[in-house]
Amino acid sequence: MINEVRKGNAAGVVDLTEGELGTRGTVETRYAEAAKASEVMGLSVRENLRMRDGFFKNDEEHQLKVIQVIRKYQPEVVLANILDDRHPDHGRAGRLVVDAAFLSGLSKIETFDEHGQPQKRWRPKQVFHYIQDRFYEPDLVVDITDVFEQRMEAIKAYGTQFHTTPDSSKGTQTYISTPDFLEALISRSRLMGKRIGVKFAEGFVTQKNIGIKSLEDLVLNET
Numbered sequence: 001m002i003n004e005v006r007k008g009n010a011a012g013v014v015d016l017t018e019g020e021l022g023t024r025g026t027v028e029t030r031y032a033e034a035a036k037a038s039e040v041m042g043l044s045v046r047e048n049l050r051m052r053d054g055f056f057k058n059d060e061e062h063q064l065k066v067i068q069v070i071r072k073y074q075p076e077v078v079l080a081n082i083l084d085d086r087h088p089d090h091g092r093a094g095r096l097v098v099d100a101a102f103l104s105g106l107s108k109i110e111t112f113d114e115h116g117q118p119q120k121r122w123r124p125k126q127v128f129h130y131i132q133d134r135f136y137e138p139d140l141v142v143d144i145t146d147v148f149e150q151r152m153e154a155i156k157a158y159g160t161q162f163h164t165t166p167d168s169s170k171g172t173q174t175y176i177s178t179p180d181f182l183e184a185l186i187s188r189s190r191l192m193g194k195r196i197g198v199k200f201a202e203g204f205v206t207q208k209n210i211g212i213k214s215l216e217d218l219v220l221n222e223t
Contacts, residue, residue, distance in 0.1 A: 001079065002147040005042040012045035014069050015054040015094055023174050025160030037157035040150060054089060058096040066100035069109045071119040078124045082205065086133040094129055101127050128204040138203025140210055143198050148189065148200040
């Protein structure tokens with residue numbers, strides 16, 4: 001995403017929940033951390049749909065909320081949670097976004113914007129799923145070497161969640177609050193980078209075939 005921002009493309013994040021069930025931090029600190037991360041990444045928009053953390057469903061009510069925001073911003077590409085992961089919210093969110101992205105292209109599904117005006121149908125060209133806790137063999141690997149430090153800075157903006165300072169060891173510890181978790185993120189980026197012959201990369205999974213216009217777009221591992 002940071003790569004695209006550097007190219008001059010608009011990018012944004014829509015959070016589904018406020019993370020109110022998180023062991024560390026509060027809803028207020030999550031919003032502050034999200035704002036800081038958004039600034040680091042250079043996002044054009046950050047919005048929260050305020051679904052119920054841990055208990056939202058992939059049903060009509062929630063699909064319509066996602067359809068509304070897809071039609072509002074009309075993204076060409078959507079990055080969504082992986083379809084199955086350690087945290088049940090991740091897989092459920094991934095499936096919710098996939099279903100909503102398809103349904104958003106159906107003209108007979110009516111939605112309205114915040115001013116009560118009818119929205120036009122819109123279907124993203126592609127939905128990619130980023131790999132989270134569990135490892136999946138990627139369908140697409142993106143070179144993030146040039147933006148890696150910026151990416152890590154955005155992650156560390158969530159100071160209540162990750163081990164970013166010596167004080168992070170205080171309070172209740174969680175699966176993601178130890179130094180080992182951040183080290184694992186770095187190691188995975190190195191592993192993905194090795195796959196394509198670069199220093200750092202990020203892998204994505206997709207349910208659709210990936211097409212390119214030119215073979216020159218390929219990043220080839222010459223080693």
